[in-house]
Amino acid sequence: MKKNTNQTYDTGCPVAFALRMFGDQWTLLVIRDMAVKGARTYSELLDGGEGISTNILAQRLKQLEENGLVSKTRDPENWRSFLYALTDKGRDLAPVLAEIILWSGKYNHGDNAMTDTLQKVRRDRSGFEESIRNGAVP
Amino acid sequence: MKKNTNQTYDTGCPVAFALRMFGDQWTLLVIRDMAVKGARTYSELLDGGEGISTNILAQRLKQLEENGLVSKTRDPENWRSFLYALTDKGRDLAPVLAEIILWSGKYNHGDNAMTDTLQKVRRDRSGFEESIRNGAVP
DNA sequence: CATATCAACTTGCAAAAGGCAAGTTGATAT
DNA sequence: ATATCAACTTGCCTTTTGCAAGTTGATATG
Numbered sequence: 001m002k003k004n005t006n007q008t009y010d011t012g013c014p015v016a017f018a019l020r021m022f023g024d025q026w027t028l029l030v031i032r033d034m035a036v037k038g039a040r041t042y043s044e045l046l047d048g049g050e051g052i053s054t055n056i057l058a059q060r061l062k063q064l065e066e067n068g069l070v071s072k073t074r075d076p077e078n079w080r081s082f083l084y085a086l087t088d089k090g091r092d093l094a095p096v097l098a099e100i101i102l103w104s105g106k107y108n109h110g111d112n113a114m115t116d117t118l119q120k121v122r123r124d125r126s127g128f129e130e131s132i133r134n135g136a137v138p
Numbered sequence: 139m140k141k142n143t144n145q146t147y148d149t150g151c152p153v154a155f156a157l158r159m160f161g162d163q164w165t166l167l168v169i170r171d172m173a174v175k176g177a178r179t180y181s182e183l184l185d186g187g188e189g190i191s192t193n194i195l196a197q198r199l200k201q202l203e204e205n206g207l208v209s210k211t212r213d214p215e216n217w218r219s220f221l222y223a224l225t226d227k228g229r230d231l232a233p234v235l236a237e238i239i240l241w242s243g244k245y246n247h248g249d250n251a252m253t254d255t256l257q258k259v260r261r262d263r264s265g266f267e268e269s270i271r272n273g274a275v276p
Numbered sequence: 277c278a279t280a281t282c283a284a285c286t287t288g289c290a291a292a293a294g295g296c297a298a299g300t301t302g303a304t305a306t
Numbered sequence: 307a308t309a310t311c312a313a314c315t316t317g318c319c320t321t322t323t324g325c326a327a328g329t330t331g332a333t334a335t336g
Binding site: 013016017089097104105 | 150153156162163166174227231233243246249250
């Protein structure tokens, strides 16, 4: 019998379930880069803005793939590139992103806090969500 | 001049801002315990279900207080207890929690995935959010 | 009066995760 | 023959976690 040394044994809590998928400092930023910024390759993701390091990015992409949030295919036009894309499961995080963005919009009073994305979500939230859902189909 | 060894220098991204507040494995679970399960004391939070360890809980509560998501007051009825409560800023995460729960409800096909909370959010989402917003005022 | 209790932490140490720089791979372009 | 470029991998050191045990201070107990 396996000893349970704390490790996630499923309590069934939906919040905990979600956190197992993207409950760390980087995963949601990777998703953001794909969903909002349209990043599709490893290089683009690496230059995502927040400075993720290459080993962590590789690890997170692998997890995201394993968890079915992201797909990885060869770029038909570039033998050397792979194309990463959100799956439906990944794109369905759009409402979560939207709420997070709105919350930050309310409470981040920093200088450059008023981003294009925030404005877009405020003005046309369902448009924002749709644009994510209409990302290229894997 | 300070060297920026990666560390969070603000890109202004709302997602990144939010992740600085609760972008780790435990913080959102602590918020969940207060918002959804009504936990108010350190002991209650410690027994939150997922098995957070005491040093981490203490650390997270401190951060949450510093970031203004949680308030800490003495329990007027129990000299030994403190009462932790979500502030408005913390309660405003209700929609984020709701979306996370709905997402998990869609994709968690585990045995005990259909929790009371999920059902409540599905049936009466604004009621769920209101119940969080109506937590005792700090 | 001495001792036990209880909530809320703190401390110490080993283990795991993260960050940084450098190296690898394999097909083209020069 | 050598350089390039995207996508990783590897090694090493630092930081963060996890776990267990200890601390604190006011009451309750004997």
